[in-house]
Amino acid sequence: MSPAPTTDASATDATATDATGRLSLWLRDRSEPDWSAVVAHRFTGELIAGSVADDVMRRYLIQDHRFVDGFVALLGAAIAAADRFETRIPLTRFAAMVTSDENDYFLRAFDALGVTEATRRDTPDHAATTTFQALMTEARLTADYPCCLAVLVVAEWSYLTWAARADGRLPDRFEHAEWITLHDNPFFRDFVGWLVSELDRVGPTLNDDARARVEDLFRRAVAAERAFFDAAYQDNRD
Numbered sequence: 001m002s003p004a005p006t007t008d009a010s011a012t013d014a015t016a017t018d019a020t021g022r023l024s025l026w027l028r029d030r031s032e033p034d035w036s037a038v039v040a041h042r043f044t045g046e047l048i049a050g051s052v053a054d055d056v057m058r059r060y061l062i063q064d065h066r067f068v069d070g071f072v073a074l075l076g077a078a079i080a081a082a083d084r085f086e087t088r089i090p091l092t093r094f095a096a097m098v099t100s101d102e103n104d105y106f107l108r109a110f111d112a113l114g115v116t117e118a119t120r121r122d123t124p125d126h127a128a129t130t131t132f133q134a135l136m137t138e139a140r141l142t143a144d145y146p147c148c149l150a151v152l153v154v155a156e157w158s159y160l161t162w163a164a165r166a167d168g169r170l171p172d173r174f175e176h177a178e179w180i181t182l183h184d185n186p187f188f189r190d191f192v193g194w195l196v197s198e199l200d201r202v203g204p205t206l207n208d209d210a211r212a213r214v215e216d217l218f219r220r221a222v223a224a225e226r227a228f229f230d231a232a233y234q235d236n237r238d
């Protein structure tokens, strides 16, 4: 019943119309049209083309840097809630990567874009950031592995999918190019393939209620990703 783990999550074109097959594909279907809006968002297209306006990039990165903290906490909850040791290992390695390479990118990009610490401190959270933080907290506090996975999978799989669209073409500026390669490289591809396969592994163990909770979190996470990208184009804070 359980499918072989995929190692190339971005190449998955299949759709699933019922939840008895691959839960990941079913959830992705159920999150349309938001899923497609996320992976083909104006922001990601402009990033790949290297044409994102600097103020858009600044707004996005200031908010996204705040996302990482809650994300790492959610990863920690998934590590704690996972059903076996072999599952904790990739999650732990990934947590180490997120807190080293990725944080370094943010700091260099802030420098290059002239974003000072004072600006970061004085910029309030956008409503889309607050929504996402709340969703990650909600998933974390379930202390339930499939619920944690639902939100993690959305955050990772959607990013791999849009980044893979660059297909080897990279824009000149590192602020743009590295944000793409951070989300489409062999390590990340393997990790996301594994993470998606985890959702498929636990899928058949869920009863209807548990699956409904996972679906609700997954769909709200996709909607939150869409709103997060939209927010980069909004000057106001609400």
Ligand SMILES: Cc1ncc(C[n+]2csc(CCO)c2C)c(N)n1
Pocket: 064, 067, 068, 071, 098, 102, 132, 154, 155, 156, 159, 182, 183, 225, 228
């Ligand atoms: C709103 C938002 N959603 C998802 C990601 C993706 N993401 C967050 S942490 C992480 C791990 C290392 O890159 C990844 C892929 C993001 N950055 N911002």
